[in-house]
Amino acid sequence: MKKTRFPGAAWRAPGNIVRRSLRSLLELVYPEHCALCGAGRDERPWCEAGARIAGLTWYDEPHLCAECATDLEPAVVQGALPQSGVPVFAGRPTGPELVTVLSQWKYHGVRGLAWPLVPLIKAAVSAAVTQCGPVNLLVPVALYGRRQRQRGFNQAAVLAQLGSAEAGGRVRVDLLRRTRSTGQQAKLNTEEARLANVAGAFAARSGPEPGRGRRVGVVDDLVTGGTTCEAAVSALRARGWDVCWVVAAGLAGGQTLDIPESGAKSDRQVDTAPVEF
Numbered sequence: 001m002k003k004t005r006f007p008g009a010a011w012r013a014p015g016n017i018v019r020r021s022l023r024s025l026l027e028l029v030y031p032e033h034c035a036l037c038g039a040g041r042d043e044r045p046w047c048e049a050g051a052r053i054a055g056l057t058w059y060d061e062p063h064l065c066a067e068c069a070t071d072l073e074p075a076v077v078q079g080a081l082p083q084s085g086v087p088v089f090a091g092r093p094t095g096p097e098l099v100t101v102l103s104q105w106k107y108h109g110v111r112g113l114a115w116p117l118v119p120l121i122k123a124a125v126s127a128a129v130t131q132c133g134p135v136n137l138l139v140p141v142a143l144y145g146r147r148q149r150q151r152g153f154n155q156a157a158v159l160a161q162l163g164s165a166e167a168g169g170r171v172r173v174d175l176l177r178r179t180r181s182t183g184q185q186a187k188l189n190t191e192e193a194r195l196a197n198v199a200g201a202f203a204a205r206s207g208p209e210p211g212r213g214r215r216v217g218v219v220d221d222l223v224t225g226g227t228t229c230e231a232a233v234s235a236l237r238a239r240g241w242d243v244c245w246v247v248a249a250g251l252a253g254g255q256t257l258d259i260p261e262s263g264a265k266s267d268r269q270v271d272t273a274p275v276e277f
């Protein structure tokens, strides 16, 4: 897999000897263990870092052994949002391994776990483009400002960046804003309660005129009941955006999608008209 260094990283990439020495020192302070099986990095082969991600430094290893990484291989699933019917594509079904990795990444600051998610979001975006056509922009589901400051990043925005090359579109993090804190949807028991909790929780910037590049894809980390994405889609559509699909790393309850080996990208072209606001 191609490795791309993030801009401005030259000073963070010392020579191999210095790098190995620094890593050894770091491991004395912060010993690395596989997020799923707990094996130390000396005990098993480590997962290959598949890509360099903006904001991560060279010592942010995947924190996943190669054996456990096979539990996160792409197995694309498709579903639809419950009310709008917008198609949803995910890299694989949501399972305990994926939930653990995402939780360690989001809530415990294990930043290197973004790397094993790269194939998942790429597979989801590729399937969405093949099945439903390309988009002009990728729009990550926004976090409430305070939560994003606490976490230090928006996981959906990182995933959108990781999948943007497959989509052929730019990522816009400023189109969608969460206007209030909504807590954890998973803690609510009914779909009605979850819909009510997120109703009106997003605001979107106005879309361009018809024919001016307003096809967007929404990106989230996990889609479970779909109510959060539904609220985001509703806010975007209300301001004139054409939401074509939703992609995520994991989807609960989707159908397996058979992707032909040669079925890479759609030959349909993105409307390259400039986006105006």
Ligand SMILES: [Zn+2]
Binding pocket: 034, 035, 036, 037, 038, 039, 064, 065, 066, 067, 068, 069
């Ligand atoms: Zn492991």
